[in-house]
Amino acid sequence: AQSVTQPDIHITVSEGASLELRCNYSYGATPYLFWYVQSPGQGLQLLLKYFSGDTLVQGIKGFEAEFKRSQSSFNLRKPSVHWSDAAEYFCAVDEYGNKLVFGAGTILRVKS
Protein backbone atom coordinates (compact mmCIF):
# COMPACT_ATOMS: atom_id res chain seq x y z
CA ALA A 1 0.00 0.00 0.00
CA GLN A 2 1.08 3.52 -0.65
CA SER A 3 2.12 5.74 2.22
CA VAL A 4 3.03 9.36 2.70
CA THR A 5 5.35 10.66 5.39
CA GLN A 6 5.56 14.23 6.56
CA PRO A 7 8.45 14.14 9.04
CA ASP A 8 7.73 17.49 10.67
CA ILE A 9 4.63 17.76 12.83
CA HIS A 10 5.22 21.45 13.60
CA ILE A 11 7.38 24.08 11.93
CA THR A 12 7.82 27.67 13.04
CA VAL A 13 9.29 30.28 10.72
CA SER A 14 9.64 34.02 10.92
CA GLU A 15 7.57 36.16 8.62
CA GLY A 16 9.56 36.87 5.48
CA ALA A 17 11.74 33.81 5.87
CA SER A 18 11.81 30.95 3.41
CA LEU A 19 9.87 27.74 3.99
CA GLU A 20 10.33 24.12 3.05
CA LEU A 21 7.90 21.41 4.12
CA ARG A 22 9.03 17.87 3.55
CA CYS A 23 7.06 15.02 2.05
CA ASN A 24 8.19 11.49 1.23
CA TYR A 25 6.06 8.82 -0.38
CA SER A 26 6.24 5.15 -1.13
CA TYR A 27 4.76 4.09 -4.44
CA GLY A 28 5.93 1.77 -7.19
CA ALA A 29 4.97 3.75 -10.27
CA THR A 30 5.01 7.42 -11.11
CA PRO A 31 2.70 8.94 -8.56
CA TYR A 32 0.27 11.76 -8.77
CA LEU A 33 1.25 14.09 -5.91
CA PHE A 34 -0.60 16.90 -4.22
CA TRP A 35 -0.23 19.54 -1.55
CA TYR A 36 -3.31 20.80 0.26
CA VAL A 37 -3.63 23.54 2.87
CA GLN A 38 -6.16 23.68 5.67
CA SER A 39 -6.82 26.86 7.62
CA PRO A 40 -8.32 26.46 11.10
CA GLY A 41 -11.93 25.31 10.93
CA GLN A 42 -11.87 25.09 7.16
CA GLY A 43 -11.84 22.40 4.52
CA LEU A 44 -8.83 21.57 2.39
CA GLN A 45 -7.71 23.73 -0.50
CA LEU A 46 -5.47 22.46 -3.27
CA LEU A 47 -2.16 24.33 -3.48
CA LEU A 48 -0.58 22.42 -6.35
CA LYS A 49 -0.31 19.03 -7.99
CA TYR A 50 2.17 16.98 -9.99
CA PHE A 51 1.14 14.48 -12.61
CA SER A 52 3.98 14.37 -15.11
CA GLY A 53 6.46 16.51 -17.01
CA ASP A 54 8.37 19.35 -15.38
CA THR A 55 9.38 18.28 -11.90
CA LEU A 56 9.06 21.81 -10.49
CA VAL A 57 5.41 22.78 -10.21
CA GLN A 58 3.98 26.14 -9.34
CA GLY A 59 0.90 26.57 -7.24
CA ILE A 60 -1.29 29.22 -5.76
CA LYS A 61 -0.26 31.73 -3.09
CA GLY A 62 3.37 31.70 -4.25
CA PHE A 63 4.04 28.05 -3.38
CA GLU A 64 6.05 25.62 -5.45
CA ALA A 65 7.05 21.99 -5.07
CA GLU A 66 9.71 19.81 -6.62
CA PHE A 67 9.27 16.15 -7.45
CA LYS A 68 12.46 14.14 -6.95
CA ARG A 69 12.01 10.55 -8.01
CA SER A 70 15.42 9.44 -6.71
CA GLN A 71 14.51 10.63 -3.21
CA SER A 72 10.79 9.78 -3.38
CA SER A 73 10.14 13.32 -2.25
CA PHE A 74 7.78 16.14 -3.10
CA ASN A 75 8.81 19.04 -0.88
CA LEU A 76 6.80 22.25 -0.72
CA ARG A 77 8.60 25.58 -0.76
CA LYS A 78 7.88 29.27 -0.51
CA PRO A 79 10.59 31.96 -0.71
CA SER A 80 8.98 34.40 1.73
CA VAL A 81 6.33 33.40 4.23
CA HIS A 82 3.44 35.67 5.17
CA TRP A 83 1.55 35.53 8.46
CA SER A 84 -1.53 34.40 6.52
CA ASP A 85 0.31 31.21 5.53
CA ALA A 86 -0.08 29.85 9.06
CA ALA A 87 -2.14 26.69 8.58
CA GLU A 88 -1.81 22.93 8.36
CA TYR A 89 -0.33 21.48 5.19
CA PHE A 90 -1.00 18.02 3.84
CA CYS A 91 0.90 16.09 1.24
CA ALA A 92 -1.07 13.40 -0.61
CA VAL A 93 -0.50 10.74 -3.25
CA ASP A 94 -3.14 9.48 -5.65
CA GLU A 95 -3.66 5.76 -5.38
CA TYR A 96 -4.70 4.01 -8.58
CA GLY A 97 -5.95 7.24 -10.07
CA ASN A 98 -8.98 7.71 -7.88
CA LYS A 99 -8.12 7.79 -4.18
CA LEU A 100 -5.92 10.08 -2.14
CA VAL A 101 -3.61 8.86 0.61
CA PHE A 102 -2.63 11.68 2.96
CA GLY A 103 0.32 12.34 5.19
CA ALA A 104 -0.29 13.25 8.82
CA GLY A 105 0.15 16.93 8.15
CA THR A 106 2.56 19.70 9.14
CA ILE A 107 1.36 22.64 11.20
CA LEU A 108 3.04 25.87 10.17
CA ARG A 109 3.36 28.68 12.66
CA VAL A 110 4.55 32.09 11.51
CA LYS A 111 6.12 34.43 14.03
CA SER A 112 6.30 38.15 13.48
Add this chain to the structure above:
Amino acid sequence: DAGITQSPRYKITETGRQVTLMCHQTWSHSYMFWYRQDLGHGLRLIYYSAAADITDKGEVPDGYVVSRSKTENFPLTLESATRSQTSVYFCASRAGTGETDTQYFGPGTRLTVL
Protein backbone atom coordinates in the same frame (compact mmCIF):
# COMPACT_ATOMS: atom_id res chain seq x y z
CA ASP B 1 -24.29 28.36 -4.91
CA ALA B 2 -22.20 25.78 -6.71
CA GLY B 3 -19.87 23.65 -4.68
CA ILE B 4 -19.83 20.96 -2.07
CA THR B 5 -21.74 21.32 1.17
CA GLN B 6 -21.95 19.27 4.32
CA SER B 7 -24.58 19.19 7.02
CA PRO B 8 -24.68 19.47 9.90
CA ARG B 9 -21.45 21.36 10.51
CA TYR B 10 -21.42 20.35 14.17
CA LYS B 11 -23.07 17.38 15.84
CA ILE B 12 -23.04 16.00 19.36
CA THR B 13 -24.52 12.57 19.92
CA GLU B 14 -24.41 9.73 22.39
CA THR B 15 -22.87 6.31 22.17
CA GLY B 16 -25.13 3.84 20.40
CA ARG B 17 -27.18 6.37 18.47
CA GLN B 18 -27.46 6.41 14.71
CA VAL B 19 -26.08 9.51 13.01
CA THR B 20 -26.19 10.51 9.36
CA LEU B 21 -23.86 13.09 7.88
CA MET B 22 -24.97 14.64 4.63
CA CYS B 23 -22.90 15.65 1.63
CA HIS B 24 -24.18 17.41 -1.47
CA GLN B 25 -22.31 18.58 -4.56
CA THR B 26 -23.62 20.67 -7.42
CA TRP B 27 -21.02 19.81 -10.09
CA SER B 28 -22.38 16.36 -11.04
CA HIS B 29 -18.96 14.91 -10.26
CA SER B 30 -18.78 11.15 -10.68
CA TYR B 31 -16.56 10.46 -7.69
CA MET B 32 -17.37 11.25 -4.08
CA PHE B 33 -15.40 10.46 -0.95
CA TRP B 34 -15.71 10.46 2.82
CA TYR B 35 -12.67 11.04 5.01
CA ARG B 36 -12.15 11.37 8.72
CA GLN B 37 -9.49 13.63 10.16
CA ASP B 38 -7.81 12.80 13.44
CA LEU B 39 -4.78 14.36 15.05
CA GLY B 40 -1.62 12.61 13.95
CA HIS B 41 -3.32 10.66 11.18
CA GLY B 42 -4.12 13.28 8.58
CA LEU B 43 -7.16 12.32 6.55
CA ARG B 44 -8.12 8.70 6.16
CA LEU B 45 -10.54 7.44 3.55
CA ILE B 46 -13.70 5.81 4.90
CA TYR B 47 -15.70 5.09 1.74
CA TYR B 48 -15.80 6.31 -1.80
CA SER B 49 -18.15 6.14 -4.74
CA ALA B 50 -17.31 6.12 -8.44
CA ALA B 51 -20.91 6.76 -9.54
CA ALA B 52 -24.47 6.46 -8.33
CA ASP B 53 -25.10 3.03 -6.80
CA ILE B 54 -21.37 2.18 -6.84
CA THR B 55 -19.55 2.38 -3.53
CA ASP B 56 -16.38 0.86 -2.15
CA LYS B 57 -14.51 0.67 1.13
CA GLY B 58 -11.55 2.82 1.96
CA GLU B 59 -8.95 2.46 4.68
CA VAL B 60 -11.24 2.72 7.74
CA PRO B 61 -14.79 1.60 6.80
CA ASP B 62 -15.77 -0.29 9.97
CA GLY B 63 -18.82 1.16 11.73
CA TYR B 64 -19.90 3.25 8.73
CA VAL B 65 -22.45 2.79 5.99
CA VAL B 66 -22.84 4.81 2.79
CA SER B 67 -25.32 5.00 -0.03
CA ARG B 68 -25.49 6.92 -3.26
CA SER B 69 -28.86 6.82 -4.94
CA LYS B 70 -28.30 10.20 -6.64
CA THR B 71 -25.11 11.52 -8.17
CA GLU B 72 -25.16 14.69 -6.11
CA ASN B 73 -25.66 13.17 -2.65
CA PHE B 74 -23.43 10.87 -0.62
CA PRO B 75 -24.65 10.41 2.96
CA LEU B 76 -22.51 8.73 5.61
CA THR B 77 -24.25 6.86 8.42
CA LEU B 78 -22.83 5.76 11.72
CA GLU B 79 -25.22 2.97 12.62
CA SER B 80 -24.26 2.81 16.30
CA ALA B 81 -21.91 5.64 17.19
CA THR B 82 -18.88 4.96 19.38
CA ARG B 83 -16.53 7.40 21.11
CA SER B 84 -13.76 6.40 18.73
CA GLN B 85 -15.83 7.91 15.92
CA THR B 86 -15.43 11.39 17.40
CA SER B 87 -13.68 13.16 14.57
CA VAL B 88 -13.96 15.74 11.84
CA TYR B 89 -15.51 14.30 8.71
CA PHE B 90 -14.81 15.65 5.24
CA CYS B 91 -16.67 14.93 2.08
CA ALA B 92 -14.99 15.44 -1.28
CA SER B 93 -15.85 15.10 -4.94
CA ARG B 94 -13.95 14.71 -8.17
CA ALA B 95 -15.08 14.76 -11.79
CA GLY B 96 -12.98 11.83 -12.98
CA THR B 97 -9.53 10.31 -12.71
CA GLY B 98 -7.70 12.35 -15.30
CA GLU B 99 -4.84 14.71 -14.72
CA THR B 100 -7.09 17.75 -14.77
CA ASP B 101 -9.51 16.34 -12.25
CA THR B 102 -9.02 17.77 -8.82
CA GLN B 103 -10.57 16.54 -5.61
CA TYR B 104 -12.60 19.31 -3.93
CA PHE B 105 -13.42 19.23 -0.25
CA GLY B 106 -16.40 20.33 1.76
CA PRO B 107 -16.08 22.42 4.94
CA GLY B 108 -16.29 19.41 7.26
CA THR B 109 -18.57 18.14 10.01
CA ARG B 110 -17.26 18.04 13.55
CA LEU B 111 -18.83 15.05 15.30
CA THR B 112 -18.57 14.43 19.03
CA VAL B 113 -19.76 11.14 20.47
CA LEU B 114 -20.30 11.23 24.23
